[in-house]
Amino acid sequence: MVTALEQLESAQEALQLGxxxxxxxxxxxxxxxxxxESHTQMSRSTSVAREAVLLCRKRKLAAAAC
Numbered sequence: 001m002v003t004a005l006e007q008l009e010s011a012q013e014a015l016q017l018g019x020x021x022x023x024x025x026x027x028x029x030x031x032x033x034x035x036x037e038s039h040t041q042m043s044r045s046t047s048v049a050r051e052a053v054l055l056c057r058k059r060k061l062a063a064a065a066c
Contacts, residue, residue, distance in 0.1 A: 002023045002025065002032075003022070003025065006024045021038075021039065023035055
């Protein structure tokens, strides 16, 4: 979330309502790039973990069928 509101309460409310991050204006491109890179890495990690869980489930199902 990018906003002009800098109050702590605004950030807390936004995060409680589901925002994944809170960046206030004015922001630097370096700050925004860092935030975006962090979320990209988290997304990749989540995808890898999800794939691992699905693979494990498939292996358990295949083993149970033997």
